[in-house]
Structure formats: C-alpha cells, structure tokens
Amino acid sequence: xxxxxxxxxxxxxxxxxxxxxxxxxxxxxxxxxxxxxxxxxxxxxxxxxxxxxxxxxxxxxxxxxxxxxxxxxxxxxxxxxxxxxxxxxxxxxxxxxxxxxxxxxxxxxxxxxxxxxxxxxxxxxxxxxxxxxxxxxxxxxxxxxxxxxxxxxxxxxxxxxxxxxxxxxxxxxxxxxxxxxxxxxxxxxxxxxxxxxxxxxxxxxxx
Amino acid sequence: xxxxxxxxxxxxxxxxxxxxxxxxxxxxxxxxxxxxxxxxxxxxxxxxxxxxxxxxxxxxxxxxxxxxxxxxxxxxxxxxxxxxxxxxxxxxxxxxxxxxxxxxxxxxxxxxxxxxxxxxxxxxxxxxxxxxxxxxxxxxxxxxxxxxxxxxxxxxxxxxxxxxxxxxxxxxxxxxxxxxxxxxxxxxxxxxxxxxxxxxxxxxxxxxxx
Numbered sequence: 001x002x003x004x005x006x007x008x009x010x011x012x013x014x015x016x017x018x019x020x021x022x023x024x025x026x027x028x029x030x031x032x033x034x035x036x037x038x039x040x041x042x043x044x045x046x047x048x049x050x051x052x053x054x055x056x057x058x059x060x061x062x063x064x065x066x067x068x069x070x071x072x073x074x075x076x077x078x079x080x081x082x083x084x085x086x087x088x089x090x091x092x093x094x095x096x097x098x099x100x101x102x103x104x105x106x107x108x109x110x111x112x113x114x115x116x117x118x119x120x121x122x123x124x125x126x127x128x129x130x131x132x133x134x135x136x137x138x139x140x141x142x143x144x145x146x147x148x149x150x151x152x153x154x155x156x157x158x159x160x161x162x163x164x165x166x167x168x169x170x171x172x173x174x175x176x177x178x179x180x181x182x183x184x185x186x187x188x189x190x191x192x193x194x195x196x197x198x199x200x201x202x203x204x205x206x207x
Numbered sequence: 208x209x210x211x212x213x214x215x216x217x218x219x220x221x222x223x224x225x226x227x228x229x230x231x232x233x234x235x236x237x238x239x240x241x242x243x244x245x246x247x248x249x250x251x252x253x254x255x256x257x258x259x260x261x262x263x264x265x266x267x268x269x270x271x272x273x274x275x276x277x278x279x280x281x282x283x284x285x286x287x288x289x290x291x292x293x294x295x296x297x298x299x300x301x302x303x304x305x306x307x308x309x310x311x312x313x314x315x316x317x318x319x320x321x322x323x324x325x326x327x328x329x330x331x332x333x334x335x336x337x338x339x340x341x342x343x344x345x346x347x348x349x350x351x352x353x354x355x356x357x358x359x360x361x362x363x364x365x366x367x368x369x370x371x372x373x374x375x376x377x378x379x380x381x382x383x384x385x386x387x388x389x390x391x392x393x394x395x396x397x398x399x400x401x402x403x404x405x406x407x408x409x410x411x412x413x414x415x416x417x
Contacts, residue, residue: 063224066211066220067220068211068216068217068220070217071217071220071221074221075220075221075224078224078225078228079228082228082231082232085232086232086235089235089236089239089243090239092239092243092246093239093242093243093246094242096246096249096250103337103344104337181342181387182342
C-alpha cells in the first residue's frame with residue numbers, strides 16, 4: 001500500500017514540480033508561446049492537452065503488452081492523433097469560436113513532445129492507472145505554467161482577466177501592447193522559467 | 208515461436224489498431240458533421256451581415272443571425288455580378304461581395320460590403336482564415352476592420368483600394384495595413400482589389416449597355 005501511495009505522490013510531484021514538462025524539461029514551448037495571450041484560450045488549450053496526455057498514456061499502457069517494440073512509436077502517434085482529432089471535432093461542432101481562436105494549435109497538440117515523451121518514458125512500461133496519473137499530472141504541470149504566463153500577458157497587455165476588466169489595470173495602467181504580441185510570450189515565459197528554477201534551486205539547497 | 212515474434216505480427220497488429228481507431232473516428236465525424244456544417248454556414252452568414260450596412264447586435268445568437276440573414280439577404284443573381292443583395296423594408300441597402308484567395312498560410316475567405324452607389328464601402332468581414340495569430344490574423348480584429356466602415360470608397364479607376372503602411376495618413380480610397388503582417392496584407396490587398404475591380408467593371412457594363 002505504501003509503495004502505491006508513494007508512486008502516486010511521485011506522479012504528482014514530478015508532473016507539477018520536480019520534473020515539470022515546461023520549466024524543467026523545456027517541452028511544449030511552441031504552444032506555450034502561441035496561445036498564451038488570453039487566459040480563456042490558454043485554459044481550453046491546457047484542458048485539451050491534459051486530456052490528450054492522460055488518455056494517450058492510458059491507451060498506450062493498456063496496449064503495451066501486445067504492441068511490438070518495433071512499431072510502438074507508430075502506434076503512439078496513432079493513439080495521440082486519435083484523441084486530438086476527437087477534441088478538434090468536439091470544438092468545431094460545439095464551440096466554433098474557440099476552434100477559430102486556437103486555429104491550427106489544436107491539431108498541433110499531436111506534435112507536442114510532452115505527450116510522446118510521457119508515453120515513451122512511462123506509459124510504455126507501467127500499468128494503466130499510474131500511467132493515466134502520470135499523463136494527467138504532466139498535463140497539469142504544463143497547464144499551471146501556461147496559465148501563469150497567460151495571467152501576466154493578459155493582465156499587463158489588455159488589462160483584463162478571462163476577458164473581464166481588472167481594476168487598476170484596465171483604467172490607470174498604460175497597457176503594454178508587446179505582452180499581447182509574440183515577443184511578450186518570450187519575455188514572460190523566460191521570466192516564469194527563471195523564477196521557478198531559482199525557487200527550485202533554493203529549495204534544494206535548503207534541504 | 209510466440210505470436211509476437213512472428214514476422215507478420217507487427218504488420219497485422221498495425222492494421223488492426225489503425226482500423227479500430229479509424230472506425231471510431233469516422234463514426235464520430237459523421238455524428239458531428241451536421242453541426243460542423245451548420246456552424247460553417249452560420250460563420251458565412253454572420254460575415255455577410257457584418258459587412259453589410261445593417262446593424263447587427265454583437266451578442267446576437269445563431270438563430271437570430273440566421274433569421275436576419277434569411278429576411279434581408281438575397282443570393283447573387285445575373286444583375287449583381289456575384290454579389291449578394293441586402294434588402295431592408297423592400298429597398299436595396301447595398302451589396303456584399305464574397306472574395307477568396309491565397310493568404311500567407313492558407314486560403315483567406317471573406318466578404319466586403321458596398322452601399323447602393325456601388326462605391327462606398329460598408330464593411331469587411333472574414334469567415335475562414337489561418338493566418339498567424341497575433342500578426343496576420345489581426346485582419347479579423349475590429350481595429351483593422353473598422354477602417355472599412357468609415358465611409359471609405361473604391362477608386363473610380365485603377366486599383367480600387369490602396370493599403371498603406373500602418374500609421375500613415377490615408378485618403379478616402381486608402382486603408383492602413385498591419386505592421387508585422389506584410390505578407391498577409393499584401394495578399395489580401397491583391398485578393399480584394401482583383402475582386403473589386405472585376406465587379407466594378409461588370410456592374411458598370413450592366414448599368415450602361417451599348
């Protein structure tokens with residue numbers, strides 16, 4: 001029981017903090033830069049990615065005993081693409097405005113290295129439940145960093161949060177247009193990664 | 208010899224897995240196809256209404272937009288050279304001309320509205336584009352589109368509209384392009400102008416047959 005408990009704890013800690021895909025492994029940066037100028041778009045993108053990662057890891061793990069080693073990566077891409085297409089279709093059918101906002105980035109989730117990384121590194125050799133948790137928490141680790149980036153970009157660039165005018169920032173604040181534009185993503189992401197990594201280093205030293 | 212070690216096993220496995228996932232996807236896309244199709248149609252109708260001089264509530268629901276479209280927009284006929292006619296209370300309120308052409312990444316599809324004088328521009332709107340978010344895709348934003356509602360006119364001859372650099376002063380037949388989106392804007396200028404010039408000629412010919 002304790003072994004299982006510590007495995008679950010490990011999945012949570014690794015995904016969110018110790019081995020966070022974005023600020024530790026620097027994976028999934030393309031979408032971290034592209035869809036983070038509005039919190040709402042970012043939240044939908046994060047939900048889509050977390051769902052894809054968790055479900056793909058689960059499926060890869062379920063099939064792991066039948067999948068021949070030589071074709072395992074083809075199977076992984078197939079599984080990932082399957083979930084991404086489903087999400088894309090759901091958005092197109094039920095939330096067309098969001099589908100337009102995210103543009104090609106939903107389809108590009110297929111190429112997000114976090115998913116294949118988790119499938120290859122973990123789901124391929126572990127049981128379904130831990131694989132699902134590992135995928136889900138990697139997705140959540142990605143989400144927290146993206147939402148942090150989007151929070152600063154939308155607040156400083158537009159003075160709003162989730163489209164709702166924030167006090168002070170929507171009135172007295174001189175909006176930084178650059179935060180909404182692509183260069184703003186580079187600066188914000190770099191600052192967030194810098195801050196989190198130095199926190200991590202400080203904590204490690206304190207141990 | 209175990210099943211998994213046979214040479215044909217990976218091939219057969221790949222076939223089975225691919226077939227299984229494909230069947231589910233095909234089924235799912237059939238289920239959602241009707242809705243996706245309706246959304247696409249609605250996006251077009253919304254664009255036509257936005258480009259026309261009719262006032263459209265920004266938060267109008269899908270059915271409201273569709274009802275307004277059905278009531279006041281007539282499909283192109285022989286006398287409109289490919290443009291949709293906008294009718295309100297029995298009188299002509301203007302034309303909406305669809306255009307499409309290659310943008311920077313993919314085809315840009317949109318509509319441009321003209322008043323009954325066939326020169327004054329009443330609006331522009333897009334219903335399909337895949338330009339770079341934050342750069343080329345800014346053409347769909349109100350900031351760019353608002354330029355086309357301020358009484359701009361297409362020139363009597365030559366290039367109907369001229370796209371100038373951002374922040375340069377513009378005349379009645381000129382609009383500002385977007386900084387950072389030179390490729391999208393240059394292509395859009397070409398697409399819109401070709402279509403407008405063609406339409407201007409066709410309509411003027413129909414007006415004065417000799």
